[in-house]
Amino acid sequence: MPLKAVILIGGPQKGTRFRPLSFEVPKPLFxxxxxxxxxxxxEACAKVPGLKEILLMGFYQPNEAxxxxxxxxxxxxxxxxxxxxxxxxxxxxxxxxxFRDQILAGGAEAFFVLNADVCSExxxxxxxxxxxxxxxxxxxxxLGTTANRTQALNYGCIVANADxxxxxxxxxxxxxxxxxxxxxxIYLFTPAxxxxxxxxxxxxxxxxALEESSNGxxxxxxxxxxxxVFTALAGRGKLYVYKTxxxxxQIKSAGSAIYxxxxxxxxxxxxHPERLAQNKPGGPVIRGxxxxxxxxxxxxxxxxxxxxxxxxxxxxxxxPVSSIPxxxxxxxxxxxxxxKEHRATPTPMIPxxxxxxxxxxxxxxSHHPSQSWAAVSPSLLRLLFSTPSSFLTRS
Ligand code: GTP
Numbered sequence: 001m002p003l004k005a006v007i008l009i010g011g012p013q014k015g016t017r018f019r020p021l022s023f024e025v026p027k028p029l030f031x032x033x034x035x036x037x038x039x040x041x042x043e044a045c046a047k048v049p050g051l052k053e054i055l056l057m058g059f060y061q062p063n064e065a066x067x068x069x070x071x072x073x074x075x076x077x078x079x080x081x082x083x084x085x086x087x088x089x090x091x092x093x094x095x096x097x098x099f100r101d102q103i104l105a106g107g108a109e110a111f112f113v114l115n116a117d118v119c120s121e122x123x124x125x126x127x128x129x130x131x132x133x134x135x136x137x138x139x140x141x142x143l144g145t146t147a148n149r150t151q152a153l154n155y156g157c158i159v160a161n162a163d164x165x166x167x168x169x170x171x172x173x174x175x176x177x178x179x180x181x182x183x184x185x186i187y188l189f190t191p192a193x194x195x196x197x198x199x200x201x202x203x204x205x206x207x208x209a210l211e212e213s214s215n216g217x218x219x220x221x222x223x224x225x226x227x228x229v230f231t232a233l234a235g236r237g238k239l240y241v242y243k244t245x246x247x248x249x250q251i252k253s254a255g256s257a258i259y260x261x262x263x264x265x266x267x268x269x270x271x272h273p274e275r276l277a278q279n280k281p282g283g284p285v286i287r288g289x290x291x292x293x294x295x296x297x298x299x300x301x302x303x304x305x306x307x308x309x310x311x312x313x314x315x316x317x318x319x320p321v322s323s324i325p326x327x328x329x330x331x332x333x334x335x336x337x338x339x340k341e342h343r344a345t346p347t348p349m350i351p352x353x354x355x356x357x358x359x360x361x362x363x364x365x366s367h368h369p370s371q372s373w374a375a376v377s378p379s380l381l382r383l384l385f386s387t388p389s390s391f392l393t394r395s
Pocket of ligand 1: 008009010011014057058059086088089090091092095114115116117118185
């Protein structure tokens, strides 16, 4: 079955809790366990058999860092990856509706949508298998996990039928307890989702037409998957939740990036042992799962580990090779991204204004994403370690 994946990367006005770090590096490219945040998503998608293309979707202006990353990720994971730029922040549902032709091009029968700011085991294959056993060919799957009663209030909460796993009720960030099952921001859709998003778009248009002072069409395009689409789909036999026991966390603040790094570093011991530092005679002491950037210079008296700071970063006597910008890379050959204009081809669905799609995918440059990170500056380290931690822990 031809599949695609969309990664929602937001834009410069999003990720406010990640500031000031997101002033220095676009949040989706911030290093988590040694590689850009979205590389973990790309790696998981590239492993799914039949997945033909990955689309990064956001409202960042095309920029060198992003294009350089796309070049290297395409080369490393051997899968087409493009960036689709929204003309404005269209919300978590508005962008995929706007670019529906691009998503469906090539006959995609289903596609994943992944929030960029989550860290997860990404059980994508399991979600596909789950969908085959639940609902009909047009049903959609949300990845869910459990949180305790207090934490759940900060997430999208799902009430599901215990036997069928059908979503009966969905509330985004409820003010009182609804359910311990929360939305992980990872979905599996079929093209039928566009009819449901289109209904929201039409309703928005009608409502805005009644408001005399509004400038109508532009705001009608802003659609939130969670509040506008899932809430309406719940209880209609269309939406199912696949509950995972695997690790999952949001990456909203600098402190949560540390926590996410730790989760991925733990996973590396099975999936990528080559990325983890080893103890070597005369070298620094490594305790636990540690990632050291290849260009970092570490004093032999340093001790690096996940304890006692509970941080995956190496601490003590790090010599920053280069400080800010963190993502000053090792790109060679200067070949820029191949900027191409793609016009969206209309499909017979509810009409909506379209702007020109502005995908870009780099070609030609040789650049290894996992080698593109300079050492972390001391000021950043201080900031990361001083950030209070409050993360999802299982009840
Ligand atoms: P907050 O608690 O308010 O941050 O909400 P949230 O945790 O539900 O996250 P939010 O809905 O803001 O974002 C979820 C994901 O979608 C993140 O990866 C964002 O970067 C991304 N995102 C949010 N808004 C947009 C948008 O307008 N366009 C695109 N392409 N992505 C978006």
